Amino acid sequence: MKVYFKAMEREKNRIRKEFIALRDRLSRDEIMQKSQEIIQKLLSAEIYKTAKTVMIYNAVGSEADLAPLPLLKESGGKRFVYPVCVSRTEMKAYSPKKWRKGAFGITEPDPERSVQVPKDEINLIICPGVAFDTKLNRLGMGGGYYDRFLPECENAVCCMVAFELQKCNSIPIEKFDRKMDFIITEKGIYKGE
Secondary structure, three states: OOHHHHHHHHHHHHHHHHHHHHHHHHHHHHHHHHHHHHHHHHHHHHHHHOOOEEOOOOOOOOOOOOOHHOOOOOHHOOEEEEEEEEEOOEEEEEOOOOOEEEHHHHHEEEEOOOEEEHHHHOOEEEEEEEEEEOOOEEEEOOOOHHHHHHOOOOOEEEEEEOHHHHEEEOOOOOOOOOOOEEEOOOEEEEEEO
C-alpha cells in the first residue's frame, strides 16, 4: 500500500512540474488577458451572481489573477474573503482590513487586523490550482489546505479557475482529494454532472 501512495505522489509531482512549467511560459500580458477572460466568464455564471460571500485568492507567479474582481461594479454588494494558512495544516477565511506577506510568500489578510469569516457563511470558493481534468479533479500545490478546508464549507460551491493549458488527461486522485463543482478557464466552464 505504501508503494502505491509513493507512486501516486511521484505522479502528482510529475504533473505539477509539467503544468507549472507550461503555465510559466505565458507572458505577463497573456496571463492578464486570459485572467480577464476568466473573470468575464465568472461574472456571467449563476454561481457567482447568486453568491453573497466569495472566497478568492491572491495569485502567485503565473496563476490566473483575480485581483480586479472585487473592484468591478458587477461585484458590488459581495463580501470577498481570502484564505490564510494559520498552521501547517489549517486554513481559515478572513475579510481583509490589513494585508501581510504570509505563508509561501502569498499576500494575505493579517489575522490580527482582519475579520475571520465563519465557513458556513461562504457561498462560493474560487480555488487556484496547477492542473485539472474534465472530471473536475483539481491538482493543487500539494499542501492539502483546500482539500481539508472545502469539506467544512457545507454551503459553498467550489470552483477552480485556471488556464485551458492546465487541462490534463487525468489527475490521480486519493480519497481526501476534493472534486470541484465547476472549473472556469478562458475557453469555457466545465460543470459537474
